[in-house]
Amino acid sequence: MRETAGERWGRRIVLTLLTLFAVIPLYVMVTSAAKPLQDVQNGFTWWPSRPTLQPFVDMWSTVPLARYLVNSLVVSSIAAVCSVAVAIFAAFAVSRYRFRGRGVFSVTVLSTQMFPGILFLLPLFLIYVNLGNATGIELYASRTGLVITYLTFSLPFSIWMLVGYFDSIPRGLDEAAQVDGAGPLRTLFQVILPAAVPGVVAVTVYAFMTAWGEVLFASVMTDEGSRTLAVGLQGYSTQFNVYWNQIMAASLVVSIPVVVGFLALQRYFVAGLTAGAVK
């Protein structure tokens, strides 16, 4: 099927416009991270007057970025690993067993993903605060509380995508393992999981990204000690100065890991979305 000249030019125009729209903010983020402070204080410049890496040095001392970074890393990693572990078992049950409540479980779990976050925020805030007062279990303003909250945020979609991956693994493999005398858990760990490694990695990255980027709960459920990047980055606007070059440098640094992870695994996200959508 040949492309007509009109289609070719149409494609070029659409691609140029979309690329400009997508890329200009990214370009500004990267170049502004290399600007001296006066470049971002008096008008806008397309290129740093004197390219410098100083913002990448200064950003650690203007706000306690290292602490925010560690908090975000700890919370997001633990939440991601726990969420995927829980999701693996649930997805195994949904993919390989027919049981009563299976449909209800799938629909319910997925629909909580769509509910307004603000609906959970006020009660959870009160529950965490009151639980802390009553029992001494510190969930409010602690990293534990954030981990528990975030791991349920990524759970629905993780289960959904994993069910898609597990369904695509031929049941013949399970049956062969069962003939060899493997129980369900050994089948899961020795047959299904090794075949689903890319899917599991993709889902882990998704769960990490969800926790890494969460703003609403982070803004309410943290204090200075447990603050994550989502809230911490706002600290660069002080009463006297807005350190836009440092904000851009910090944004760049905290974005690179998740962007690289996402782009490296995009193929598997597409596969997960398709697998889920076919059903």
Next chain:
Amino acid sequence: MLSPTTATDSERTPMATSTTAPDADRRESRAGSPARGPARRPRGPRRSLLPYLLLAPAVVLELAIHVIPMVVGVWMSLLELTQFHIRDWSTAPFVGWENYRATLDLNSAAGKELLHSFWITLAYSLLSVGFAWLLGISAAVVLQRPFRGRAILRALFLTPYALPVYAAVITWSFLLQRDTGLVNHVLVDQLGLLGERPFWLIGDNSFWSLLVVSVWRNWPFAFLCLMAGLQNVPGELYEAAAIDGAGFWRRLRSVTLPMLRPVNLVLLLVLFLWTFNDFNTPFVLFGGSAPEQADLISIHIYRSSFKTWDFGSGSAMSVALLLFLLVVSAAYLLITNRRRDDHA
């Protein structure tokens, strides 16, 4: 809403079915299609418990973080839960529908503000979803056939979605600064389109700024889903259409869009719910609050709850928001399902 049923189901069924399960299993594997039904040899009543045990951690977490708070939220909406009772909510008096009456009363100041916020949010969601879908489908269609550099463009297009939301939105708030932002630099200094430097983050312009940021952030998700959907369209359909003399628009209308219908149904609903509940974009873009013209409902509830510490009316507004979204989703699913039946 549905979750309590899951809970009772998973508590009740193992016991109820433990004696009949092996039998039911055998019947099912004989009746079910051979490709789907795994050949399980039920060895005893313990077997039927296994799926529930596997689900237990997920169910417990969902109950603890989603279902119980939701129930508590409904209860809170019936209490006079003001700052005097926050520390110990057992002392908060029960007021029934009072919070709903006060916040949803369209003649009161609070009710008017809520209604205003509702209209803003509705316009924002519809426009944002519409543009995000339009850009997503354009990108998916023009990237459908392979060419050099396609992988790079795909990665560039997906990057806005992969960025952490606060990093993305904070970059936009830099672009939209009145004196130091790129937008005014291009529009005023370089192109000379406007004489005065407009403010983009306060006043009437703030709604449009919010919309552009939201579209920038969401269209890659539409692109990703539509790209996945297009991979399932058989190439022969296009060839057959081309042989019949169908041009680009005709192929789009008669092949691409009908084949993408299942993806679109889910995608549009999901995007609508996400943007309607959007909190992050205005919160980061406007630095913790939002101008009146961009006062989305989530941020409206957040601010009125934490400004006055009146969690009772905050919960009432949240519950009303949830009910509205449930009704809209149900109506959407009913209408789209009926239409599918008509076509079939």
